Amino acid sequence: MTDQSEYEAERQALKAFAEKAYLNYSMYVILDRALPHVGDGLKPVQRRIIYSMSELGLSAASKPKKAARTVGDVIGKFHPHGDAACYEAMVIMAQPFTYRYPLVDGHGNWGTADDPKSFAAMRYTESRLSGYASLLLSELGQGTVDWAPNFDGTLDEPMTLPAQLPNVLLNGGTGIAVGMATDVPPHNLREVAAACVHLIREPKADLDTLCQYIQGPDFPTGAELISPPEEIREVYRTGNGNLRLRAVWESNEHGEIVITALPYQVSGARVLEQIAGQMAARKLPMVTDLRDESDHENPTRLVIVPRSRRVDAEQLMAHLFATTALEKGFRTNLNMIGLDGRPQVKNLRDVLTEWLTYRTETVRRRLQYRLDQVIDRLHVLEGLLVAYLNIDEVIAIIRYEDDPKKALMDRFNLTGVQADAILDLRLRHLMRLEEQKIQGERDELERERKKLEATLGSKAKLNKLIAGEIEAAAEKYGDDRRTQLVERGEARALDESDLLPSEAITVVLSHQGWIRSAKGHETDPESLSYKSGDEFLAAARGKSNQLLSVLDSTGRSYSLAAHKLPSARGQGEPLTGRLSPADSATFVGVMMGDAEQRFVLGSNAGFGFVTRLGELASRNRAGKAALSVPKGAVVLPPLGPIDAGDQELCLITAEGRMLCVGLDELPELAKGKGNKLIGVKGDDAVTAWCALPADATLVLYSGKRHLNVKPGDRDNYRGARASRGRFLPRGFRQVHAAESGIP
Structure with missing residues (x-):
């Protein structure tokens, strides 16, 4: 049985062993596997x-x-x-x-x-x-x-x-090490070579100067680099950042969209799959067909067929850029192993400077290697010339001496290398013509030696040689830039409303809060059938891809997608199934239009303001506070949309007073109570209001009687905002409705 004491064991803490083992592994992955070297890339x-x-x-x-x-x-x-x-x-x-x-x-x-x-x-x-x-x-x-x-x-x-050129920038590369990664984008050979030559001639050139030569990466698949110049320069300054690439497209004679270049590492098949997925989900109703016409002559040719020529191609492509891989970010991380053998994230100037240091040393070693060869060859030629000048004696020594090498070295003061060269000569090389060749070769090598020594001894000549070789390589292997530098705006995905067909509709609201939508603007809302005990309250005309805003009696506004409303062929649906108003709240009006269109909100207490429809939009079922209602007051039906020609707001109170004020006197607010529009006292309150052009005729109804208030007649009722107005003629003082004579 073997004694355990014969074995020697090394003991160390598990933490120390694990730390050392992991460090060794990580350095191996970093230096010998994942990161490129700045010298050859x-x-x-x-x-x-x-x-x-x-x-x-x-x-x-x-x-x-x-x-x-x-x-x-x-x-x-x-x-x-x-x-x-x-x-x-x-x-x-x-x-x-x-x-x-x-x-x-x-x-x-x-x-x-x-x-x-x-x-x-x-x-x-x-x-x-x-x-x-x-x-x-x-x-x-x-x-x-x-x-x-x-x-x-x-x-x-x-x-x-x-490497004769900085391949680390020309081809770039990606890699994942332990605790670090690299993402170096490829660049154009001619641009990088020009930057290197400039840096050789102007060693103190700053980054901005170098960026005049290297304006951005140049990817093999082309496409467009849409990042602003200042962002690209910041990436080159820090060695880190993100660049945006976008596909190149054009419209052909048939109105079709043809994509001719894709971002780096983006698959055309994947792009078509993403677009087809949106089409299947009915999120791209303006696209009818997709085709992949790529072939050997056209490596990238993807065709998108719009539904008609009326489709805005710019808007459609902006949506696809935002929702598919037609636009892609490329993460940049100029991390590489430097000449000191350590990984480091370098900026553009450091990469070029360090590579030029590597290239300078490479050329110096190449010239020194050649110089050593020339000197060695000259040394041999000197010995051969000695032999030719003393050919008879050399032959005699070789023929009769026991150790001809030593004898030659002693007799003619030759080195061992020279003696070996003489002994290796063939008899056929002893002719006089061969001596002339050796003398010619010696003279040529002497000139080369002087040139090599002059270049190695002069920094200016060495730099000139390096710059010339870089320019020659760029001339032979350089090509035009493929990735175009184009500054573009941020791509925006189409809203759901933008993707819907734009059709004229009329939205109808009943007193009991039932809502429905009829196609066209010719529908007469009051002629529709309503549930027993219910009747017409309000209507709004707009388009199916617009947002509908609803105002309730507490002053809260709610939003609904117009295209999702039930059809007017039936009696509609209660709004309470889609919205969550307060228990005591009732709905008082509906509004439709573009987000910038203006409406007037107010209460019968005589307060009001102008607001834009976009300010009333709400994503919540509970809506948002829009109009602050004084205690005991009632919300008036909203007015609008206000056209550019609408200049006056006419208000009528329960006492029979009317006041006409300019719309420009109303404040434009996002929410609030507004300003005092007409003065009311005691139980008096605003019962009707309307907005109309200054040259329009206002028609007032009282039972079967009506009164036309022409523009000139309204001068009697025009006054300062917040004044009480003037009484209407007798018989029209109990007014419950007012409307303009404009259909």
Whole structure:
């Protein structure tokens, strides 16, 4: 039996162990999996895929090979993880609707914009590197980057790739780590290159200057970037923010709406599904059909067919932008691994400055690597020229000496490298012509050496070289901007009333509070049939997509959707089934119209004010307080809507007094008691009122008699607001109703 004392155990607190283990895991995910590096803009798996493909000879000019071959090399040599995850990372780099500048040229089914994950299995697809990928690989074997052992120590892999352009901005990327994430949008190559060149020439350039070159992200699917310039600049200043993308659309000759570009990572099929769902729910009565006409020549072409040419396309699209994925927010978080090996959210200037530092060091290492090669070659050529100048003696030494290498080194003061080069010469290279070639090569390398040393010794020349290479790369691989920068207003979803057909209706209210709706404005409300003991009280004319406001005897207003009212073919429904007034309250009037239309509210105590219909709207069954009623007073039926031509308000009291005042003397309030309109004393009270133009004739009825009060005759009754007015002629002093002679 083994003694337990032979084993050594390490003891530590569970809290300390868990904290250390979690920290190690989180740093691994952050540094080796989820975040891109500012230098080449790649995550480790992407970098390993690109490097493996270059090692397989899969350049843009080569014949493609099975994707499974690449994935096998990647997971077998450098990335010991699942093949499915590795292949998906490869697919993303090949999708032109995901990557602004794809790194992989895929042959076969590599997914579609509608379903990016519908790609075929890797045993069916083929791939090679794209032309743009050469910007990451062309300088790899020139001493430009650091190398590290792979996971089993049998091979070396590059820690970064020598990118000739800031790929971290050009292709962007997303990733979720532990406690942090990254969302870098893609940008236009020409714009980013121009900003880099400007920053090389003007190292103190501020963010506003750089934003003149980089005005915003450039997504592969086009669309419109509708965020205001100041919001985009704020995103670049902080490295965080949200950008708004909107689809591009136009109307064709048939009046149809054609969507030609969608926001980044939005599926056309999903958009059509969302619109069809609204159509099925009868929330889009103005749309009759949807079609997807996308094809190879038109990757995005979605057609929306309106019901008629009278449909406002701008209003319809504003609704769809607000309710579907035709408008989408893109979260921006410029989080990446910096040159110090730490993750950090950087602003635009910091990203460009840090990448230029990386690029400068890469070019310096490349030039130094080449300079070392030139110096080594010159050293060998010097030894060969010595041999040609003393050819006979060199041949004799090689022929007769036991250790010709040592003898050559001692005789001609050569190094071991030079002696080896002489001993490796073939006899055919001993002709005089070969000596001339060596002298020519030496002269050429001397010129190159001086040029390299001058460039490495001058910051200005080094910067000029870097700027020239950036401009050359931009000229070769740059293209026009796809995402247009257009400042748009905020999209607004249509209200339920906007979505309804606009039809003329007449709403009728009875004394007992029953309500109904008749089509058209020709209906005579008083001629309708009513329940026994009930009769007509009030009516309002408007449209079916408008809101109906009801006023009760306590001064509260209520709102109802006009299109939901029962038909006038029957006797209607009691309002108490839809509203919750006070027990003692009765309904006194109804109002319809646009929200800006004005009505007059008041009580028989002689107080009143003008209000807009929108102020009376209420979402509650219990309504809202609109008119404050003095104690013992009664609410008058509301007047309106007041037309632009209405200038006078005429009030008649129980004593037979009439007063006409200008409507402009009434205050416009949202709610309240209002101002004193006519003075009443004792038991006197307002019994009737009306609003009419100054040139209209007022007709008063008393039994079978009537009196026409013409505009000139009303001068006798015009007076200051709050005055008592003047008595009407005898026989018309017991007035219970008043109305204008205008039909």
